[in-house]
Amino acid sequence: MVKKQLIMDKALELFSEQGFEATSVQQITERCGISKGAFYLSFKSKDELILALIDYFMMQITADIDQSVRSCSNEEELLYVFYFTTFRSFSKHSAFAKMFLKEQTQTFNEELISKHDYYDSHINESILYILDQLYGEQIEETKYDLLICIKGFIQIYSALYLRFNLPLDIDSLTKSLVEKTALLAEHSTIPFISGDIIRIIKEPIHEQVTTEHIAALIEQKIDDIENPIEQESLQILKDNLFKTNTSLAITKGLLENIKNNPQCKWISYLIREYYQL
Amino acid sequence: MVKKQLIMDKALELFSEQGFEATSVQQITERCGISKGAFYLSFKSKDELILALIDYFMMQITADIDQSVRSCSNEEELLYVFYFTTFRSFSKHSAFAKMFLKEQTQTFNEELISKHDYYDSHINESILYILDQLYGEQIEETKYDLLICIKGFIQIYSALYLRFNLPLDIDSLTKSLVEKTALLAEHSTIPFISGDIIRIIKEPIHEQVTTEHIAALIEQKIDDIENPIEQESLQILKDNLFKTNTSLAITKGLLENIKNNPQCKWISYLIREYYQL
DNA sequence: TATACTAATGACTAATCGGTCAATTGTCAA
DNA sequence: TTGACAATTGACCGATTAGTCATTAGTATA
Numbered sequence: 001m002v003k004k005q006l007i008m009d010k011a012l013e014l015f016s017e018q019g020f021e022a023t024s025v026q027q028i029t030e031r032c033g034i035s036k037g038a039f040y041l042s043f044k045s046k047d048e049l050i051l052a053l054i055d056y057f058m059m060q061i062t063a064d065i066d067q068s069v070r071s072c073s074n075e076e077e078l079l080y081v082f083y084f085t086t087f088r089s090f091s092k093h094s095a096f097a098k099m100f101l102k103e104q105t106q107t108f109n110e111e112l113i114s115k116h117d118y119y120d121s122h123i124n125e126s127i128l129y130i131l132d133q134l135y136g137e138q139i140e141e142t143k144y145d146l147l148i149c150i151k152g153f154i155q156i157y158s159a160l161y162l163r164f165n166l167p168l169d170i171d172s173l174t175k176s177l178v179e180k181t182a183l184l185a186e187h188s189t190i191p192f193i194s195g196d197i198i199r200i201i202k203e204p205i206h207e208q209v210t211t212e213h214i215a216a217l218i219e220q221k222i223d224d225i226e227n228p229i230e231q232e233s234l235q236i237l238k239d240n241l242f243k244t245n246t247s248l249a250i251t252k253g254l255l256e257n258i259k260n261n262p263q264c265k266w267i268s269y270l271i272r273e274y275y276q277l
Numbered sequence: 278m279v280k281k282q283l284i285m286d287k288a289l290e291l292f293s294e295q296g297f298e299a300t301s302v303q304q305i306t307e308r309c310g311i312s313k314g315a316f317y318l319s320f321k322s323k324d325e326l327i328l329a330l331i332d333y334f335m336m337q338i339t340a341d342i343d344q345s346v347r348s349c350s351n352e353e354e355l356l357y358v359f360y361f362t363t364f365r366s367f368s369k370h371s372a373f374a375k376m377f378l379k380e381q382t383q384t385f386n387e388e389l390i391s392k393h394d395y396y397d398s399h400i401n402e403s404i405l406y407i408l409d410q411l412y413g414e415q416i417e418e419t420k421y422d423l424l425i426c427i428k429g430f431i432q433i434y435s436a437l438y439l440r441f442n443l444p445l446d447i448d449s450l451t452k453s454l455v456e457k458t459a460l461l462a463e464h465s466t467i468p469f470i471s472g473d474i475i476r477i478i479k480e481p482i483h484e485q486v487t488t489e490h491i492a493a494l495i496e497q498k499i500d501d502i503e504n505p506i507e508q509e510s511l512q513i514l515k516d517n518l519f520k521t522n523t524s525l526a527i528t529k530g531l532l533e534n535i536k537n538n539p540q541c542k543w544i545s546y547l548i549r550e551y552y553q554l
Numbered sequence: 555t556a557t558a559c560t561a562a563t564g565a566c567t568a569a570t571c572g573g574t575c576a577a578t579t580g581t582c583a584a
Numbered sequence: 585t586t587g588a589c590a591a592t593t594g595a596c597c598g599a600t601t602a603g604t605c606a607t608t609a610g611t612a613t614a
Contacts, residue, residue, distance in 0.1 A: 003561095021298045025602065035563045037605080046602065145453060148433055156429030157469070164477050169469075176422060176469035183464050184457055192434070192446075192453035200441050302572060312593045314574080323572065 004042045004224075006032050008056065011049055016098040020050055050103070051111060057096040058119040059266030061089040066126050066269060078130050079181055083154075083174040090158055091168055098162045101155075127151070135185050144193035146185055153177050211241045214270050221263060230264065233257040237271060251275060281319045281501075283309050285333065288326055293375040297327055327380070328388060334373040335396040336543030338366040343403050343546060355407050356458055360431075360451040367435055368445055375439050378432075404428070412462050421470035423462055430454050488518045491547050498540060507541065510534040514548060528552060 010031040014023040025046055029039050043049045068085040072078050090097040103112070127147050131139060139146060157177070161168050218238040225231045233254040240246040255271060258264035271277075287308040291300040302323055306316050320326045345362040349355050367374040380389070404424050408416060416423060434454070438445050495515040502508045510531040517523040532548060535541040548554075 024600075026600090036603080037563055038561080040603065041561075145457075148437065149430065149457065152429040152433030153426065155433060156425055160425065160474075164474075166474060166477070173469045176465075176467045179467045180422075180426065180461055180465055183460050187460050187464070188453075188457055190453045190456045192450045197437075197441075197443060200443070301570075303570085313572090314593055315591080317573070318591075 003034070003038065007034075007039060007042055007049070008053055012053055012095050012099060015050070015053070016095040016102070019102050020099070047109060047111075050109075051115060053096070054100070054112070054115055054119075056263075057093050057100075058115075060262050061086075061093065062119050062122045062126075063265040063269040064089050065123065067265075069126050069130060075133060078134055079178045080174055082126070082130055083177050083181075084170060086154060087158070087168065087170045087173060090162075091170060094162060097158060101159060101162060123151075131185070139185055142185075142188050142191045144198050145188070145191050146181070148193060149184055150181055153180065211274075214238075214267065214274060215241055217267055217270070221267065225261065225263065227261065230258045230261050234264070234267070237267075241274075248275065248277070252277060280311070280315065284311075284316060284319055284326070285330055289330055289372050289376060292327070292330070293372040293379070296379050297376070324386060324388075328392060330373065331377070331389070331392055331396075333540075334370050334377075335392075336546075337539050338363075338370065339396050339399045339403075340542040340546040341366050342400065344542075346403050346407060352410060355411055356455045357451055359403070359407055360454050360458075361447060363431060364435070364445065364447045364450060367439075368447065371439060374435060378436060378439060400428075408462070416462055419462075419465050419468045421475050422465070422468050423458070425470060426461055427458055430457065488551075491515075491544065491551060492518050494544055494547070498544065502538065502540065504538065507535045507538050511541070511544070514544075518551075525552065525554070529554060 007028065011023070011028045014027055014031065025036060025039055029036050032039075043052065065082065065085050068081050069078065072081045124147060127150055128143070131143055131146055154177075157173060160166075215238050218234050222231060222234050222238075225234065237251065237254050237258075240251065251271070255268045255277075258268055284305065288300070288305045291304055291308065302313060302316055306313050309316075320329065342359065342362050345358050346355065349358045401424060404427055405420065408420055408423055431454075434450060437443075492515050495511050499508060499511050499515075502511065514528065514531050517528065528548070532545045532554075535545055
């Protein structure tokens with residue numbers, strides 16, 4: 001599916017420059033050097049394209065953040081690692097980040113909102129995990145305000161950087177934000193986010209990670225994977241989902257096989273969560 | 278110009294629900310109960326409409342914020358007054374705030390960006406004024422990071438509130454943000470925003486307030502004003518712009534005459550700045 | 555070379571867009 | 585009541601949109 005990738009690349013360029021609605025399928029196909037018909041061989045509709053883009057990148061970004069946070073052994077560095085990974089991801093996928101920033105407040109598509117909420121809730125969990133690890137009970141009251149503020153920091157600094165296309169000194173930005181976050185965590189006492197609001201924020205809880213969900217995801221991705229080892233690993237992982245008494249060692253090994261393919265990051269993230277690895 | 282107001286009202290509703298691009302002129306005229314031709318009697322184009330909306334509301338909001346900040350005598354309350362006025366304004370004009378949040382990241386119109394920058398720079402000045410008053414030299418290094426963080430707080434909490442249409446306890450939110458801001462101002466030591474970035478941020482400096490600019494603005498607004506006293510006051514203020522040795526007392530009195538008309542807030546703000554009142 | 559199959563094309567449709575303008579309606583002074 | 589003028593209408597325009605499909609080009613097998 002090289003064609004699909006080509007379309008996604010060029011479309012992302014255009015979306016980040018002009019926005020989704022302002023970009024026509026014609027423009028996309030022209031930049032790809034293909035015909036209009038060819039576009040609709042790869043994607044059923046223009047909407048499906050943007051949803052695919054969001055999935056493709058958000059899976060990577062979200063899994064990236066989660067992984068580096070969970071694998072960080074040094075508590076001192078937890079916040080640093082989180083911010084650093086986040087901005088490095090945004091920096092790496094800056095065209096996507098730009099598009100995402102443009103479209104995230106748009107209401108034009110119900111499915112887009114729910115997708116946004118889905119990944120957002122995963123990121124929320126990563127942040128809450130960090131806060132829990134670092135401060136625990138100490139910030140029981142202000143926890144959700146901290147969550148909001150951290151996301152506010154990320155959003156406003158990202159927007160600044162993406163707006164002017166500045167070269168970003170991630171280390172410096174991260175250090176600055178770590179200090180700010182720590183200050184708020186350790187000294188702020190007046191919460192705003194009340195129990196009611198928390199419930200509303202949390203409402204779009206991401207569905208329980210089910211065997212069917214993972215299996216469907218593998219099914220969907222498996223044909224796009226070119227490396228035969230990775231493909232077989234995915235197949236076995238999928239089959240094992242429906243067996244009992246599967247070897248955790250084998251599972252871990254299989255996960256190791258696919259860990260370098262960015263397309264598999266999300267799946268392995270979900271499987272790790274599923275088996276509590 | 279009652280028709281113009283009707284169109285702006287209904288269009289704002291639609292824009293805040295669906296976004297600007299997704300709303301057609303047809304939809305607007307249908308909701309107004311007028312014909313398509315009638316729309317184009319009031320506005321030269323759809324673009325002119327959104328620019329008018331932004332001017333109409335941003336003038337009020339920006340002037341509101343500036344006025345309450347500058348007229349706050351108690352230094353202790355400065356930050357509180359700023360946040361409170363800001364959120365009260367957003368709350369009062371929530372449909373506009375919603376639309377603005379949707380469209381602010383859109384690139385589709387050069388003029389829209391420059392308008393955004395124009396009002397943004399005014400708000401920046403209000404915030405920097407507060408920071409200067411409260412902390413002065415003490416935050417020389419971190420001043421612009423504070424500016425960014427304050428705007429980040431406002432943005433993320435507004436988005437939260439507007440997204441879920443929650444009833445907003447402004448006082449509570451404001452107290453929470455005042456504490457956070459004070460913490461950052463008093464204790465943060467690691468700046469990120471460097472001199473280079475400041476220059477880029479400041480670049481779209483709003484033009485010097487000129488006599489011609491104010492006169493043109495009055496000219497443009499004066500026919501929409503229905504109250505004859507307000508209309509005459511504006512006329513005299515405009516004429517006085519081109520005279521030397523005008524009485525400051527008279528100017529102040531005239532400003533007093535128009536202070537209750539929201540349409541005049543921006544003009545009186547500029548005139549006050551012009552005469553250094 | 556002939557056949558069978560897939561990949562790719564671009565002219566086409568139906569709908570909608572922002573914007574125009576000749577025709578109609580409403581209003582008020584003479 | 586008439587006539588002059590302003591306000592309002594909605595059919596219409598050209599451009600553009602997302603999406604379709606009969607046709608063609610390319611490729612692999614027999």
